[in-house]
Amino acid sequence: MLYPAMRGHRLALGLGFCLLLGTALCSLWMYFENWLRVSYVPYYLPCPEIFNMKLQYKGEKPFQPVTQSLYPQPKLLEQRPAELLTLTPWLAPIVSEGTFNPELLQHIYQPLNLTIGLTVFAVGKYTRFVQHFLESAEQFFMQGHRVHYYVFTNDPAAIPRVPLGPGRLLSIVLIQRHSRWEEISTRRMETISRHIAERAHREVDYIFCLDVDMVFRNPWGPETLGDLVAAIHPGYYAVPRQQFPYERRHASTAFVADDEGDFYYGGAVFGGRVARVYEFTRGCHMAILADKANGIMAAWQEESHLNRRFISYKPSRVLSPEYLWDDRKPQPPSLKLIRFSTLDKDSSWLRS
Ligand code: UDP
Ligand code: MN
Numbered sequence: 001m002l003y004p005a006m007r008g009h010r011l012a013l014g015l016g017f018c019l020l021l022g023t024a025l026c027s028l029w030m031y032f033e034n035w036l037r038v039s040y041v042p043y044y045l046p047c048p049e050i051f052n053m054k055l056q057y058k059g060e061k062p063f064q065p066v067t068q069s070l071y072p073q074p075k076l077l078e079q080r081p082a083e084l085l086t087l088t089p090w091l092a093p094i095v096s097e098g099t100f101n102p103e104l105l106q107h108i109y110q111p112l113n114l115t116i117g118l119t120v121f122a123v124g125k126y127t128r129f130v131q132h133f134l135e136s137a138e139q140f141f142m143q144g145h146r147v148h149y150y151v152f153t154n155d156p157a158a159i160p161r162v163p164l165g166p167g168r169l170l171s172i173v174l175i176q177r178h179s180r181w182e183e184i185s186t187r188r189m190e191t192i193s194r195h196i197a198e199r200a201h202r203e204v205d206y207i208f209c210l211d212v213d214m215v216f217r218n219p220w221g222p223e224t225l226g227d228l229v230a231a232i233h234p235g236y237y238a239v240p241r242q243q244f245p246y247e248r249r250h251a252s253t254a255f256v257a258d259d260e261g262d263f264y265y266g267g268a269v270f271g272g273r274v275a276r277v278y279e280f281t282r283g284c285h286m287a288i289l290a291d292k293a294n295g296i297m298a299a300w301q302e303e304s305h306l307n308r309r310f311i312s313y314k315p316s317r318v319l320s321p322e323y324l325w326d327d328r329k330p331q332p333p334s335l336k337l338i339r340f341s342t343l344d345k346d347s348s349w350l351r352s
Contacts, residue, residue, distance in 0.1 A: 051253040051287045054312045064090060064314050073241045074262055076232060076320070082333050084320055088262065092226075096320035097336040100223045106144065109222035115146040116225075117204030117274065119192055120212045122151055123177050123184050125350050127158035129212045129343070134162040134170075140216035140339070148204055152191060181351040185267075186288055186301045193281035201274050208271035209281075211342070213350075218322075218339040226317025228272040228280060230310050231324040236264035247304040252296050253287035254304040256311065265310055266324045267303030268342065272316070283309055 054064065076085050076094070084096045093099065118141065122130045130151065141147065149170040151159055154177035164170060175191060178184050192209055200207060206225050236244055244264040246256035271277060284305040291298060291305075298304035325331075325341040 051283075051290060052308055052312045068260065070259055076237045076263065077334060084334055088314070088318055090314050092314065092316050092318055094232075094318045094320055095223050096322055102219065102221055102223065105222045109225070110144060113146065114205045114222075114225075115148055115203065116142050117148045117150060117200050117207035119150045119152065119188075119195070119200075119207065119209045121175075121184070121188055121191075122153045122159065122212050123175070124154065126212055127153060127155055129214075130158075131160045131162060132215055132343075133212050134160075136216035138162065138165055138168070140218060141220050143219065143221065145222070148200075150195065150200065152188075152195075182297060182301050186297075189281045189284040189288060189302050189305070193278055193285055196274055196278040196281070201278065204274055206271060207274050207277050208269070209277070210340075211268035213345055214268065214340055214342050216340050218337045220323065220339050224271070224317070224319060224323065226272055226315070228276045228313065228315045229270060229317045229319060230263075230265040230306075230315035231269035231319040232263045232321050233266040234321040234324060234326045234329060237321055239264070244307075245300055245304075246307055247298040247300075249296070251294060252298050252304075253290045254298040254308040256308055260311055261307070262311065262314070263318065265303075265307055265315075267300065267306050269319065269324045269340070270306060280309065280313065283313070 071089065074085060074089050078085055084094065086094050086096075086099050088094060118137065120130075120133065134149065137147075137149070146167040147169070149168075150173055151170060152173045152175045153159055154175055156172045156174060159172055162170075173195065178187060188209070196207070208224075208229075241261040241264075242258050244256075244261055246261060246264075247254035249255060270280070272280070284302060287305050287308070288298075288302065320335070322335055322337060322339045325335070325338045327341050327344045331338060
């Protein structure tokens with residue numbers, strides 16, 4: 001039997017010892033953490049509704065529906081068979097030949113002395129597309145404006161030196177090569193947002209992000225400049241939204257329900273004001289990261305995430321399939337001209 005004074009003494013000793021041990025373990029851990037330089041992969045729970053939720057901050061006027069609302073699908077060919085829709089239901093212009101006056105737009109935009117950025121990725125075998133892409137861009141892309149091309153590649157020596165017109169500039173940005181082609185194309189969102197944060201926000205007013213396996217065939221001018229710009233995919237402009245190849249698994253942050261969606265947009269063309277593109281690519285990158293942590297690759301990789309995000313953050317300007325066509329498809333009567341088109345390529349060889 002112990003006296004109460006002795007018991008108190010032992011308790012104090014015990015507590016002191018625990019405190020000492022705790023502090024020692026803590027400092028040891030901090031030391032090892034520094035020394036090991038371990039980077040932790042965060043674990044995310046599937047939370048698509050949070051990742052793509054449009055927040056309405058206090059005092060901010062809602063410009064677009066904040067909660068999901070059900071409404072009929074807008075149809076590009078709804079009006080008359082050979083005439084395209086010119087406005088979305090949220091009043092964004094749909095740009096196609098005949099909806100604008102190029103001379104007038106040139107007069108309006110020329111004095112603004114804007115610089116337009118263009119990002120393009122050429123990793124591995126895709127460097128072979130750069131020459132044709134740049135030569136056609138020099139001929140048709142934003143003629144008479146300042147243009148800054150950013151070519152992201154793992155192999156700068158393979159990028160041809162294409163002569164550029166006055167006011168046009170090309171920067172090669174070195175990036176790592178990932179082994180899988182899905183990874184290369186999905187990583188673009190991360191790379192672009194990082195590039196805007198580190199550099200492009202100081203150099204350009206607007207920025208377009210395009211696929212490299214494509215060529216310009218007709219003028220692409222300031223009619224395409226908007227805060228946030230999307231292009232309608234050539235394969236799905238006449239298809240009911242239930243058949244759009246959205247990501248349909250609930251566990252993915254790119255999930256889209258059957259009764260949602262406006263147009264199916266192509267991942268090969270998007271752009272806008274540099275600040276909006278930064279926000280956009282960062283959002284897509286976060287959603288891709290969350291999926292990755294859960295072992296999910298969306299149905300059409302970054303295109304699925306882009307489409308999911310454009311439902312909540314609607315584009316302020318929509319480009320008709322004139323701006324994103326595919327050489328493997330015949331030109332339909334509803335399109336008066338093709339401005340930018342995917343080349344017929346040997347995908348299995350390129351991706352091997
Ligand atoms: N890409 C690349 N190297 C690759 C795979 C893709 O540079 O090995 C880039 C390139 O800019 C390409 C884009 O990612 O245009 C998208 O890939 P791809 O054109 O093959 O996709 P698709 O248009 O066929 O869906
Ligand atoms: Mn492509």
